[in-house]
Amino acid sequence: MNRKPLILVTNDDGYQAKGIASLTEAVRDLGEVIVFAPDSHRSGMSSAISTSQPLRVRLHREEENLTVYTCNGTPVDCVKLALNEFVDRKPDLLVSGINHGSNAGISVIYSGTMGAAIEGCVFDVPSIGFSLCDFTPDADFSFTKEITRKLASIVIDEGLPRGICLNVNVPAGEVKGVKITTQTHGKWVNEYHRSKDGSGRDVFWMTGNFENWEKENDNSDEWALANGYAAVVPVKIDMTAYDFLPQLKEWNFNGI
Amino acid sequence: MNRKPLILVTNDDGYQAKGIASLTEAVRDLGEVIVFAPDSHRSGMSSAISTSQPLRVRLHREEENLTVYTCNGTPVDCVKLALNEFVDRKPDLLVSGINHGSNAGISVIYSGTMGAAIEGCVFDVPSIGFSLCDFTPDADFSFTKEITRKLASIVIDEGLPRGICLNVNVPAGEVKGVKITTQTHGKWVNEYHRSKDGSGRDVFWMTGNFENWEKENDNSDEWALANGYAAVVPVKIDMTAYDFLPQLKEWNFNGI
Numbered sequence: 001m002n003r004k005p006l007i008l009v010t011n012d013d014g015y016q017a018k019g020i021a022s023l024t025e026a027v028r029d030l031g032e033v034i035v036f037a038p039d040s041h042r043s044g045m046s047s048a049i050s051t052s053q054p055l056r057v058r059l060h061r062e063e064e065n066l067t068v069y070t071c072n073g074t075p076v077d078c079v080k081l082a083l084n085e086f087v088d089r090k091p092d093l094l095v096s097g098i099n100h101g102s103n104a105g106i107s108v109i110y111s112g113t114m115g116a117a118i119e120g121c122v123f124d125v126p127s128i129g130f131s132l133c134d135f136t137p138d139a140d141f142s143f144t145k146e147i148t149r150k151l152a153s154i155v156i157d158e159g160l161p162r163g164i165c166l167n168v169n170v171p172a173g174e175v176k177g178v179k180i181t182t183q184t185h186g187k188w189v190n191e192y193h194r195s196k197d198g199s200g201r202d203v204f205w206m207t208g209n210f211e212n213w214e215k216e217n218d219n220s221d222e223w224a225l226a227n228g229y230a231a232v233v234p235v236k237i238d239m240t241a242y243d244f245l246p247q248l249k250e251w252n253f254n255g256i
Numbered sequence: 257m258n259r260k261p262l263i264l265v266t267n268d269d270g271y272q273a274k275g276i277a278s279l280t281e282a283v284r285d286l287g288e289v290i291v292f293a294p295d296s297h298r299s300g301m302s303s304a305i306s307t308s309q310p311l312r313v314r315l316h317r318e319e320e321n322l323t324v325y326t327c328n329g330t331p332v333d334c335v336k337l338a339l340n341e342f343v344d345r346k347p348d349l350l351v352s353g354i355n356h357g358s359n360a361g362i363s364v365i366y367s368g369t370m371g372a373a374i375e376g377c378v379f380d381v382p383s384i385g386f387s388l389c390d391f392t393p394d395a396d397f398s399f400t401k402e403i404t405r406k407l408a409s410i411v412i413d414e415g416l417p418r419g420i421c422l423n424v425n426v427p428a429g430e431v432k433g434v435k436i437t438t439q440t441h442g443k444w445v446n447e448y449h450r451s452k453d454g455s456g457r458d459v460f461w462m463t464g465n466f467e468n469w470e471k472e473n474d475n476s477d478e479w480a481l482a483n484g485y486a487a488v489v490p491v492k493i494d495m496t497a498y499d500f501l502p503q504l505k506e507w508n509f510n511g512i
Contacts, residue, residue, distance in 0.1 A: 046302035046332075047365045054459035055448075076302075076366070081460060084447050106378060108495055109303045110332070122362060122443050154507060163441070164497045178509045182496045185419070187378050191340045192311075203310035204337060234497035234504055239364055240438045241420045241490035248490055251410060253434045 004065070005031030005092035005156050008082055008120070012075045012099065012112025014040045015060065015068065019098035022141035023130060026148040027095060028066065030156060034091075035068040036082035038075060038112075043101075044206075045074045045112035047119065055081060075116035083123050093156050094120030097130035098144055100137065104169045104221040104231060105184040105210060114167055114235070121165035121237050126155045128165065133225060134172040144170040147178065147230055160234075167233040169225055176228040183233050184222035186213040260321070261287030261348035261412050264338055264376070268331045268355065268368025270296045271316065271324065275354035278397035279386065282404040283351060284322065286412060290347075291324040292338035294331060299357075300462075301330045301368035303375065311337060331372035339379050349412050350376030353386035354400055356393065360425040360477040360487060361440040361466060370423055370491070377421035377493050382411050384421065389481060390428040400426040403434065403486055416490075423489040425481055432484040439489050440478040442469040 007027050011020040015037035024035055039058070050073050061068040069086065071078050075096065083091075096116040103111040113129045120127030128151060132144045147170055160166070167183075191208035212222050221231035263283050267276040271293040280291055295314070306329045317324040325342065327334050331352065339347075352372040359367040369385045376383030384407060388400045403426055416422070423439075447464035468478050477487035 041308075044305040044307040046304045046371065048302045048304040048330075048368075049300040049366050049462060051300040051462050052297075054451075054453065054461055056457065056459055074304075080447050085450070085460065106493070109374065109378075109493065110305050115302065118365065122365075150509075154509075158507065161497075161500060164500050180501060180505045182498070182501070183494050185494065191336050194341070197310065201312065203312055204341065205310055206305060206307050232504070233495075234500045235495045236497040237362070237365065237495075238439050238441065239489075239491045239493075239495065241417075241492040242438070244417060244420050244490045245436060245438070248488070249436045251414065253406075253410075 006087065006089055007031045007033045008087065008091040008094045009033060009035045010037050010075055010078050010096050010116045012038065012042045012045055012116065014038050014042065015070045017100065018138060019100050019141060022145045023095055023098045023148060026145040027152050030153055031092065032065045034082065034087060036078045036086065037070060038078060039070040039072055042074050042112050044110050045115060046110050047076050047115040048074045050074060050077050057081060075112040076119045079116050079119040091125050093152060094125045094127040095130065095152055098141055098148065099131035100139055101131060101135035102133040102169055102225065103129065103131040103167060104225055105186050108167050108183060108235060117165045118235065118237055121163065124162055126160040128152065128155060129167050131169045132172065133169060143175050163237050164234050167235050168230060169221055170230040171225045171228055174228065175230055179224040179229040179231055181221040181224050181231045181233055182219055184212060184214060184220040186211050262343065262345055263287045263289045264343065264347040264350045265289055265291045266293050266331055266334050266352050266372045268294065268298045268301055268372065270294050270298065271326045273356065274393060274395065275356050275397060278401045279351055279354045279404060282401045283408050286409055287348065288321045290338065290343060292334045292342065293326060294334060295326040295328050298330050298368050300366050301371060302366050303332050303371040304330045306330060306333050313337060331368040332375045335372050335375040347381050349408060350381045350383040351386065351408055354397055354404065355387035356395055357387060357391035358389040358425055358481065359385065359387040359423060360481055361442050364423050364439060364491060373421045374491065374493055377419065380418055382416040384408065384411060385423050387425045388428065389425060399431050403431065419493050420490050423491050424486060425477060426486040427481045427484055430484065431486055435480040435485040435487055437477040437480050437487045437489055438475050440468060440470060440476040442467050
């Protein structure tokens with residue numbers, strides 16, 4: 001049996017976003033493509049799952065080698081539903097995005113785009129999340145699309161080790177090349193804008209700036225992006241801090 | 257100045273859950289306690305953030321050394337709002353939970369309880385997520401409360417390394433002791449129950465079983481729980497797969 005590679009496509013900006021259209025075009029001729037995406041915007045959903053809401057799925061479109069489903073759940077719900085109930089074989093690749101906006105540094109933990117890629121990885125499917133550092137709805141994905149296509153095709157050939165997926169961020173504008181990097185250490189600061197609602201009550205809106213704690217580290221994803229390179233971070237789903245285990249074992253837990 | 261330790265308490269089951277009441281009691285006399293918790297159930301919210309919804313905060317209760325706020329956001333929203341806008345000094349400890357239900361193994365990535373603990377860690381606050389392997393609303397937290405109090409007090413004294421927090425799971429029933437463990441490798445399977453809504457349309461409800469890929473590993477959190485021990489996993493917020501970087505750098509990215 002010589003079947004085409006099966007490619008699952010999802011995102012967190014919803015099935016109508018320009019980013020997922022670009023991603024679908026980018027991988028379209030690499031195999032049989034199934035798009036399974038949220039029915040609207042689900043940014044910042046991380047690895048959230050719908051534990052008590054019923055999920056609904058709609059078959060949106062069917063063409064040769066392309067099927068598009070939409071779902072009322074989170075990005076991770078989409079991946080779980082697709083892999084549990086809607087695909088008849090294990091995909092050769094999962095791609096998520098292309099996100100409108102960066103998911104570099106600590107943003108990997110909040111990102112719905114990366115939530116979906118991490119979930120693909122949980123299912124042992126080679127998985128990549130793609131983000132463009134331009135959050136506008138009409139962002140120009142032309143260059144990102146090329147990188148996406150090449151990386152997708154490499155990962156279909158090479159695979160990825162169990163428990164590791166890729167977080168790919170691409171700068172807006174011209175791109176000098178690709179750097180393999182680490183997740184930049186840092187955090188968001190000044191995260192809320194306080195204003196009043198119509199009744200004069202306080203409301204808080206998310207905003208903020210990323211504070212980079214290692215600006216000079218040229219192996220970090222933020223450095224790569226600031227210097228015109230696409231950044232590829234390999235992401236582990238086992239979050240155990242192995243290096244700290246020996247020290248923790250020395251703590252005195254007597255009497256507990 | 258000799259101020260009491262400041263302790264931030266949150267959860268994902270909402271401020272009215274029995275688990276957070278037990279947690280608050282457990283740490284109450286260790287310092288000044290601020291509870292900042294979701295106004296209702298937010299299970300499975302991972303590190304989700306509200307990127308486009310306004311957040312509202314309500315001062316629910318004020319007593320000596322105890323202030324309780326509720327918020328309409330996710331667990332991570334609660335931690336971010338508390339630390340950005342509602343506390344006047346950096347807490348000495350963040351505790352999240354006590355969750356009604358296990359967050360061992362891969363569940364760490366879906367857990368709102370752990371999302372909050374991870375967020376505390378982003379803010380460089382020593383942070384611990386606590387979960388009891390009993391999801392019933394009236395679960396018996398008496399033993400967990402003791403472990404919680406002792407661990408909280410150790411962490412206030414010892415601190416935790418930057419970028420590392422703790423995921424603590426406690427078995428239901430009698431507990432033999434505490435084991436320092438790794439995050440068990442495995443995944444959830446058979447994750448949906450398909451049924452019909454009132455109009456005869458398919459709906460999918462989350463369900464499933466955890467498939468343990470390393471049942472014999474007596475260093476894993478699932479092993480500890482299955483054998484009557486509380487499991488403490490140190491969790492890293494830098495998800496970079498450092499071991500895979502050299503191999504990834506050998507991939508041929510020419511032409512990208």
